[in-house]
Amino acid sequence: MYKIQPNTLFTGKIIKYLPTCHSTNDIAAEMIQSQEVFEGTIIITDHQTTGRGQRGNSWEAAIGQNLTLSLILKPTFLRASDQFQLNVAVSLGVHEFLSQYLPEGLTIKWSNDIYHYDKKLGGILIENTLQGYNIGYSVVGIGLNINQTQFGVATASSLSLAANAAQSYDLNTLLAQLAEKIEKYYLQIKQGYYESLKIQYLRVMYRYQEWHYFRKNGELFLGQIIGIDQTGKLAIETEDEELLYFDFKEVQFVINP
Incomplete structure (x- = not known):
């Protein structure tokens, strides 16, 4: 059961806790359709049976050990063409929240994965x-590995593992802190601080301005990330000085070519 009192205007003031559910994003969407919802409402669960990631990827987490939630926002001030600004704000909020515990090595992997x-x-x-x-409405689904220490894939980690923590983190405390950080950046995009937030986002972007291998259409190429455009497309300069723009899932980061 989650009971928090975050220092926010509205984020996290209403918590809907479900011990288990199929998808917190789906529950949030159903609440929006019923029109019985307040901005800042958080739906959180200990066990999400059909959680999903970006573009249909699955998301798995150990029961009761992590933060698995959806936040309902109403950013009617954002034009549809500027919706990536919301990705920037939420990602920065999550990044700043985790930076309290991981001062080094924490980055945002485009477009909105959190890496250590x-x-x-x-x-x-x-x-x-x-x-x-x-x-009209935005449903912000967030999955953060906190106390889990065993994973089925070698590229996954958790706050506990990354920080080499001696004991488990209190999820109530972390949820309140997370709500506060997300609202901080959400209010900044509401005030129109797009450029300053973009600068902050690039500053903590995974592999920004570093030469690495990427894969497009099954072929490897060497390039460096030089930025993002207004719609959120990733700009990569190749070793031949060609500038390429990629939408979600059009390019793959390669760790060991």
């Missing part, structure tokens, strides 16, 4: 509904 060096700590999945040319 070359291992994934968590991911963010944002699903928007539109009202005309603007966003």
Whole structure:
């Protein structure tokens, strides 16, 4: 059971706790459709049976050891063409929250995975509904590995493992801190601070301005990330000085070519 009192205006003031559910994002969407929802509501579970990541990837987590939640926002001030700003704000909020415990090696892997060096700590999945040319509601799904210490894949990690923690973290405390950090950056995009947030995002981006191998259409190429465009596409400069732009899932980061 989650009972928190975050120092926020609205984020996390209402918590809907479900011991188990199929998907917190789906529950949030159902709440929005019923029109019985307040901005900042968090749906959180100990066990998500059909959690998903970006573009249909699955998300698995040990029961009761991590933070698995969805946050309902109402960013009607954002045009649909600017929806990547929400990714930037939420990712920065999660990054700053975890930086309290991991001062080194923490990055945002484009577009919104959280990495500690070359291992994934968590991911963010944002699903928007539109009202005309603007966003109506956003469901921000967040999965963060906290106290879990065993994973089926070698590229996964957790806060506990990364920090070499001697004891488990209190999930209530962490949830309150997470709500506060996300609201901080959400209010900044509401005030239109797009450029300053983009600079912060690039500063903590995984592999930014470093030469690494990538894969597109099954072929390896050497390049460096030089930025993102207004819609969130990733800009990579190749060794031949060609500038390429990629949408989600159009390019793959290669760790060991």
